[in-house]
Amino acid sequence: MTDISCTVIAGGVGAARFLRGLVRAIDPAGVTAIVNVADDVVMHGLNVSPDLDTVTYTLAGVDNTETGWGVEDETWQAMQTLGRYGGDVWFNLGDRDLGTNLFRTGQLAEGAPLSAVTRDITAGWGIDATLLPATDDRIETRVTTADHGEIGFQEYFVRHRHAVPVTAVRFVGIEAAAPGPGVLEAISDADLVVIAPSNPVVSIGPVVSIPGIREAIESRRDTVVGISPIVGGKALKGPADRLMRELGMEPTVVGVAEAYRSMAGTLVIDEVDAAMAGTVEASGMDCIVTDTIMRDAEIAAALATTIIDGVLDR
Amino acid sequence: MTDISCTVIAGGVGAARFLRGLVRAIDPAGVTAIVNVADDVVMHGLNVSPDLDTVTYTLAGVDNTETGWGVEDETWQAMQTLGRYGGDVWFNLGDRDLGTNLFRTGQLAEGAPLSAVTRDITAGWGIDATLLPATDDRIETRVTTADHGEIGFQEYFVRHRHAVPVTAVRFVGIEAAAPGPGVLEAISDADLVVIAPSNPVVSIGPVVSIPGIREAIESRRDTVVGISPIVGGKALKGPADRLMRELGMEPTVVGVAEAYRSMAGTLVIDEVDAAMAGTVEASGMDCIVTDTIMRDAEIAAALATTIIDGVLDR
Secondary structure (H helix, E strand, C coil): CCCCCEEEEECCHHHHHHHHHHHHHCCHHHEEEEECCCCCEEECCEEECHHHHHHHHHHCCCECCCCCCCECCCCCHHHHHHHHCCCCCCCCCCHHHHHHHHHHHHHHHCCCCHHHHHHHHHHHCCCCCEEEECECCCCEEEEEECCCEEEEHHHHHHHCCCCCCEEEEEEECCCCCCECCCHHHHHHHCCEEEECCCCHHHHHHHHHHCCCHHHHHHCCHHHEEEECCEECCEECCCCHHHHHHHCCCCCCHHHHHHHHCCCCCEEEEEHHHHHHHHHHHHCCCEEEEECCCCCCHHHHHHHHHHHHHHHHCC | CCCCCEEEEECCHHHHHHHHHHHHHCCHHHEEEEECCCCCEEECCEEECHHHHHHHHHHCCCECCCCCCCECCCCCHHHHHHHHCCCCCCCCCCHHHHHHHHHHHHHHHCCCCHHHHHHHHHHHCCCCCEEEECECCCCEEEEEECCCEEEEHHHHHHHCCCCCCEEEEEEECCCCCCECCCHHHHHHHCCEEEECCCCHHHHHHHHHHCCCHHHHHHCCHHHEEEECCEECCEECCCCHHHHHHHCCCCCCHHHHHHHHCCCCCEEEEEHHHHHHHHHHHHCCCEEEEECCCCCCHHHHHHHHHHHHHHHHCC
16 A cells, blocks of 8 residues: 555645655655645845745755745845845744755746756755645746735735735736646556645645646546635634635635645534534545644644545445 | 045956055045946846945954855845755855845946946945046957857856856947046046056956046156056966966066056056066166055055155155
């Protein structure tokens, strides 16, 4: 059971935690993550890819557990200097993390596609799983807020700490974007596709809005599993519950089921939401009820095994 | 004598050392440096201005005396990460130094001219002297080498350690460049103009090749002083002697006199070159013979005072 292939539709932290378990449950060579890049931002001229780097650092085992983002053993000398000049320091980039962004920016400027740069970065950390940017094209999540008008995602998420009301979200450039190299094949060829417990609106949303990706997932719906990022009506991390509510979705596992049921035959929900399993099943999905709170890599690996066994062995 | 104004045509380290003395000899508010920007380079997407930053860090008293460039108390975390991916690390950027480059890159991307960015950076270090980029336009020194063809200045200077034969030097964009805001006024209005002991070919050369600057200096030649960067036939630092020879100039104070005599009424040479003072004078320049090797700030201040007294009091 360890040599199956599994493709994960991924955002940032929630996806990274699941992937860290998955590479313990099955051979990492069979693991592919298709990662959201609509949060990517140019800061001080640097191409920053927060979700790709969160997954990379987590799989490399060098994620910063103090901050919850970035690299461990980090220093902040560049930001301190920047602050001396009155520069924008709300998007905090550690010195080690800057090295990743310098590499990516330099390579992109020389014409390398993001997928190739990502391959070099993951190789640099000795990661055996495959990370694919959802697209090599530039797409950008824009968030309309009541107080600040339309702003970039990182401004909403970091600068305003996702604590401002949102009336709309759009993905600029999405219609013209093409799935990155290998993305459609990774979806069609894998034994199992998992939609990671990431934000359905701003992490999974842009990935499956790239023309062709949603259709590829839907066409193999029976072996696609979504993991609810909502537990007991709350997002474990970030603004998923708030955003869902503000955009007219029900911020519960039933709302998640609604969002995913055309793509996924199964929804995984946490034990605290067991009472809603029947409603999920009534919507036309199978439902797996288990512990989804990935406090450590072993729990994440157990979750992965439960999902694989539940879907592929039934 | 301490409230005079002095404008310095400046490259990197040699100019920075002279300026550190000058701000001790006269009121720093009267000091303006017009700094070479033809060495500027885009590395990993960042706008790097080596000469501006060398002068800034030296005047701020935070220059790195271990490396001879960059900021003191430096760390190298970003470069270590970059190296992990196989990125170009021949142009070493420290973490603190990166903060300066991030600020500059971000501001330039938002449309600020380099002169305004430089003002913010020097203000951030509490520098009372004025630093003016020679131009806000992009100019670029290109060096033709026997072994590597035409390469950028930093590739020649840093990557190849200025140890390869040069057959030609050109300044791309120079004909279309305009003197930066305040540059011509700083030249015409100062009590004294000093051509710092910088490389005549690749530091002073591009500054005075910007249309209007050489003419502005020539039109007040009597109170313009050049300081020879060549001492005993050698550059104190860098490839000035070698470049002069390779490009057909005599690598001595006489060659420096030849290069500067249309602009400067006086040449300052070191005591070791005292025997050539007569030849310098025969070329139509006054000649000051003194200790020009600025081992510390006090010697540099004494040099500045000697020059001021020698030229303005005669």
